[in-house]
Amino acid sequence: MKCRTCGQKAAVNMRQHKLALCKEHYLEWVPAQVERFIKKYRMFSREEKILVAVSGGKDSLSLWDILHRLGYVADGLYICLGIDEGIAYSSESQRLTEEFAAERGLKLQIVNIQQQTGMTIPELSTATMRGRGKSCSVCGLVKRHEMNRIARDFGYAVLATGHNLDDEAAVLFGNTLTWSGEYLLRQGPVLPATPGLARKVKPLCRLYEREMLAYALLRGIEYIYDECPFAVGATSIYYKELLNELENNRPGAKLSFYLSFLEARKKGLFAEPEAIQQELHPCPNCGQPTSAPGLCAFCKMTSKANTV
Ligand code: Q46
Numbered sequence: 001m002k003c004r005t006c007g008q009k010a011a012v013n014m015r016q017h018k019l020a021l022c023k024e025h026y027l028e029w030v031p032a033q034v035e036r037f038i039k040k041y042r043m044f045s046r047e048e049k050i051l052v053a054v055s056g057g058k059d060s061l062s063l064w065d066i067l068h069r070l071g072y073v074a075d076g077l078y079i080c081l082g083i084d085e086g087i088a089y090s091s092e093s094q095r096l097t098e099e100f101a102a103e104r105g106l107k108l109q110i111v112n113i114q115q116q117t118g119m120t121i122p123e124l125s126t127a128t129m130r131g132r133g134k135s136c137s138v139c140g141l142v143k144r145h146e147m148n149r150i151a152r153d154f155g156y157a158v159l160a161t162g163h164n165l166d167d168e169a170a171v172l173f174g175n176t177l178t179w180s181g182e183y184l185l186r187q188g189p190v191l192p193a194t195p196g197l198a199r200k201v202k203p204l205c206r207l208y209e210r211e212m213l214a215y216a217l218l219r220g221i222e223y224i225y226d227e228c229p230f231a232v233g234a235t236s237i238y239y240k241e242l243l244n245e246l247e248n249n250r251p252g253a254k255l256s257f258y259l260s261f262l263e264a265r266k267k268g269l270f271a272e273p274e275a276i277q278q279e280l281h282p283c284p285n286c287g288q289p290t291s292a293p294g295l296c297a298f299c300k301m302t303s304k305a306n307t308v
């Protein structure tokens, strides 16, 4: 297989794009693609302050690397979840993220959930769900709340996450199985800002997981190989496997599933005005917008956890 650009031996072959590239040209191709998507979906400009949520994994660190290479002003946000039982998942991912930032002279904000709420994620989920294995829903809620808080408190216009095409296709698949109109409506490369909440963007949403893995490896990015121990058995992983099987038989199927969805959404297929125009109230404790009057889900959960 030869590189389409220079004819040298190819390092990456992308059947879905009928494109093979050598290391040098692949490492140019990925940021060029990301730049194209940033412009196409009007994610942000070079004047805006961006906060990248970094977990220490290959996707978020690569995203930070790419934005930096493209000349965007992007700081990182690492949220320490305190997941260190069995494997040192949190401490190792924090170490790698800090090293990554220090080597490139990038600014990293660090939030420690234990310091913030008095408990780690496993402790919070035990306290609030009585250990019924709901760590991921507690974790998701906490991460969203903290990302929004830091973006608001430090004046970031945009919050960028490293979701890749495989992540997005798996979520889409789940939402399609249940035809969850409201979620379908909100799923996309950009979630516009609302009062009190920064714009959310996913610059890697059209890049395959495999493509991001190749980027991180060829670029020599040191990331955490281990998955979070709570990810084992997640439904999203099962959906990813199903979609991979489809992709193996029909290269490009995953991308076309996602892009056809975006087209349908643009045409208004999932428009449910009452779902988007939900009235929001500021939480009396933290000030973040919430749909029901009274405490937001995060404040409700942390106060419950601290009283049991
Ligand atoms: S970090 Fe948190 Fe994930 Fe671990 S506990 Fe679940 S949600 S799996 S992205």
Ligand code: ZN
Residues within 6 Å of the ligand: 003, 004, 005, 006, 007, 008, 021, 022, 023, 024, 025
């Ligand atoms: Zn080449």
Ligand code: ZN
Residues within 6 Å of the ligand: 283, 284, 285, 286, 287, 288, 295, 296, 297, 298, 299, 300
């Ligand atoms: Zn609140």
